[in-house]
Amino acid sequence: MSALESANKIKAKFGDIVAGPTEFRGEISLKISDAEKIFDVCRFAKSIGFDYLVDISSIDNYGEDPRWTVVYHLRAIGNGEEIRFKTDVSEEKSELPSVLPVWRTANWHEREIYDMMGIRFSGHPDLRRILMWEGYPFHPLRKDFPLAGKPSDLPGVAFTQVTPMEGGPFVTLPSSSDSIAREPRVRVPENAERAISDKRLVDGKLK
Amino acid sequence: MATVQDIEIPDSAARAAAIEEAQDIQGEKMVLNMGPSHPATHGVLRIVLELDGEVITKADPDVGYLHRGDEKIAENMTYTQFIPYTDRLDYLAPLANNVAYALAVEKLLGIHDNLPPRCQYIRVMCAELARISSHLLGLGAFAMDTGAVTVFLLTFTEREKIYNLAEAASGARLTTSYTRIGGLMRDVPPNWCDMVRQFLKEFAVALAEAHTLLTRNRIWVDRLRDLGVVSKEMAIDYGLSGPNLRGSGVNWDLRKNQPYLCYKDLDFDVALGSVGDCYDRYLVRMEEMKQSMRILEQCCNKIPGGAENKSKEPVNVADGKITLPSKEKVLTSMEELIHQFMLVTEGVNCPPGEVYFGHENPKGELGFYINSKGGGTPYRLKIRAPSFINLSILGELMPGAMISDVPVILGSLDFVMGESDR
Numbered sequence: 001m002s003a004l005e006s007a008n009k010i011k012a013k014f015g016d017i018v019a020g021p022t023e024f025r026g027e028i029s030l031k032i033s034d035a036e037k038i039f040d041v042c043r044f045a046k047s048i049g050f051d052y053l054v055d056i057s058s059i060d061n062y063g064e065d066p067r068w069t070v071v072y073h074l075r076a077i078g079n080g081e082e083i084r085f086k087t088d089v090s091e092e093k094s095e096l097p098s099v100l101p102v103w104r105t106a107n108w109h110e111r112e113i114y115d116m117m118g119i120r121f122s123g124h125p126d127l128r129r130i131l132m133w134e135g136y137p138f139h140p141l142r143k144d145f146p147l148a149g150k151p152s153d154l155p156g157v158a159f160t161q162v163t164p165m166e167g168g169p170f171v172t173l174p175s176s177s178d179s180i181a182r183e184p185r186v187r188v189p190e191n192a193e194r195a196i197s198d199k200r201l202v203d204g205k206l207k
Numbered sequence: 208m209a210t211v212q213d214i215e216i217p218d219s220a221a222r223a224a225a226i227e228e229a230q231d232i233q234g235e236k237m238v239l240n241m242g243p244s245h246p247a248t249h250g251v252l253r254i255v256l257e258l259d260g261e262v263i264t265k266a267d268p269d270v271g272y273l274h275r276g277d278e279k280i281a282e283n284m285t286y287t288q289f290i291p292y293t294d295r296l297d298y299l300a301p302l303a304n305n306v307a308y309a310l311a312v313e314k315l316l317g318i319h320d321n322l323p324p325r326c327q328y329i330r331v332m333c334a335e336l337a338r339i340s341s342h343l344l345g346l347g348a349f350a351m352d353t354g355a356v357t358v359f360l361l362t363f364t365e366r367e368k369i370y371n372l373a374e375a376a377s378g379a380r381l382t383t384s385y386t387r388i389g390g391l392m393r394d395v396p397p398n399w400c401d402m403v404r405q406f407l408k409e410f411a412v413a414l415a416e417a418h419t420l421l422t423r424n425r426i427w428v429d430r431l432r433d434l435g436v437v438s439k440e441m442a443i444d445y446g447l448s449g450p451n452l453r454g455s456g457v458n459w460d461l462r463k464n465q466p467y468l469c470y471k472d473l474d475f476d477v478a479l480g481s482v483g484d485c486y487d488r489y490l491v492r493m494e495e496m497k498q499s500m501r502i503l504e505q506c507c508n509k510i511p512g513g514a515e516n517k518s519k520e521p522v523n524v525a526d527g528k529i530t531l532p533s534k535e536k537v538l539t540s541m542e543e544l545i546h547q548f549m550l551v552t553e554g555v556n557c558p559p560g561e562v563y564f565g566h567e568n569p570k571g572e573l574g575f576y577i578n579s580k581g582g583g584t585p586y587r588l589k590i591r592a593p594s595f596i597n598l599s600i601l602g603e604l605m606p607g608a609m610i611s612d613v614p615v616i617l618g619s620l621d622f623v624m625g626e627s628d629r
Contacts, residue, residue, distance in 0.1 A: 024560045024561065024562070025315070027562060055589065080465065105596060105599060141279055
């Protein structure tokens with residue numbers, strides 16, 4: 001059975017909520033129009049042999065509606081078939097069912113997506129941040145989160161405000177001065193005093 | 208700044224009461240914070256262990272201390288500019304990461320099956336050298352954490368030679384950035400194959416020595432066997448990959464199951480474990496190094512154009528819209544000048560679409576999911592980091608083990624935080 005046949009089998013089972021299959025570079029993709037059904041589709045896919053969840057990724061279609069796309073890569077270890085599910089989630093909802101009961105590897109994948117994109121997974125028992133720290137106010141992989149050093153006109157995002165750790169012991173201050181002056185260690189008071197006595201620090205600025 | 212602190216020394220009655228109180232809390236669980244800078248955690252992994260005496264009752268791995276936002280960075284630069292960042296994913300096998308990333312972008316371009324044969328062979332050799340290098344470090348650190356220091360010295364001597372080979376090929380020992388989209392930075396030097404052969408000769412001795420030091424070592428076997436057992440079903444359920452998956456007896460190797468580059472033409476075996484304990488994972492890695500040696504040997508003999516490339520086999524695809532033209536051409540021909548300008552400023556023009564490419568990296572399946580809207584920059588680039596996924600099983604594997612088993616389990620999983628945290 002090829003991946004295309006499996007895709008058609010899934011389509012036959014779930015009918016009009018499944019669009020596709022589309023093929024690009026030999027990879028089969030199915031689009032699931034109802035994100036709430038993703039758990040059922042995945043459970044069925046596992047029952048027909050897709051026992052290995054390779055990866056879950058998420059895409060921010062910024063400026064479009066629905067804003068989020070969640071992408072699942074499935075594999076059948078037995079015969080090597082691979083299939084991809086894609087499903088859209090609107091920004092207001094930002095939530096879809098967790099597939100953790102189907103594959104336990106989904107645990108960290110879903111935590112990562114929650115951390116990086118801010119999409120929640122209902123039914124996930126332990127939806128905490130994983131790469132960023134608890135309490136970090138942003139979801140950095142969103143398209144409206146700018147890279148450090150790139151100005152952003154968007155209101156209320158990262159670097160238009162004070163960053164959460166600004167002034168911290170190991171955070172370099174954003175400024176146009178050279179790398180020596182921006183070095184966090186020169187902000188330690190005794191270093192600053194030494195800089196003043198060495199006449200390197202004038203009016204709070206390093207020369 | 209000096210501070211003054213008062214130290215209270217309670218009288219004997221108060222001390223006795225304190226001891227009484229302490230006895231009441233005996234039997235309570237203790238929480239021990241291991242890492243993020245613990246020598247056995249191979250980087251900045253932090254594990255919050257809940258202990259009942261010396262037995263672990265709960266383990267909560269905490270990753271992210273080395274998060275640099277590589278996926279975000281990738282969205283903001285051209286495909287070629289991201290190659291140096293792949294060096295820093297699994298920094299114990301940068302050559303393999305370069306190959307994996309280049310292949311993913313080439314799959315998006317639709318040229319991954321039509322690469323010049325010489326390029327394919329060199330890439331395979333790079334990936335296998337990286338595999339040996341990564342397994343050597345994994346083994347050395349694993350043995351050292353378990354108390355066998357000699358192996359570490361042995362494997363590091365050999366790794367140094369692989370760094371020399373990487374330096375000869377790419378000019379850098381660690382941050383190789385050797386591949387380019389559609390080819391390589393440059394061909395290998397004429398004596399490179401001889402250097403590889405020389406290395407293989409010496410490495411065979413060192414590997415045999417490591418075997419004699421460990422494989423039948425009573426202490427080593429006692430500490431590794433029946434520890435951290437991952438069943439076949441569990442390995443698949445948790446999405447383990449690479450030696451950790453094969454250690455559990457799952458016959459899955461992307462080099463065999465989804466052959467890419469010239470792996471179809473090469474003869475090698477896939478090492479499989481049977482029980483899925485730490486000892487099996489150790490044996491799988493040892494055997495993989497041996498198979499990598501076989502692959503390298505065959506590549507040295509079969510490489511198109513021979514070691515010196517007298518027949519001038521190309522290493523880059525002959526497409527001016529993908530690979531950079533020679534400098535001479537740029538300075539003398541208008542078309543090549545335009546190509547050079549467009550490639551450097553705009554990047555390789557990729558078609559819209561999405562691809563996933565998984566590469567059998569030393570640590571497991573390193574996958575790149577690229578979502579392109581056309582142009583020279585990915586719209587979204589997701590890195591499937593094998594270390595990240597291999598670590599997610601820790602919470603299941605640790606409970607029931609003792610504290611002294613933690614370095615053994617961690618060493619047998621062989622992860623690297625640069626890749627896990629991205």
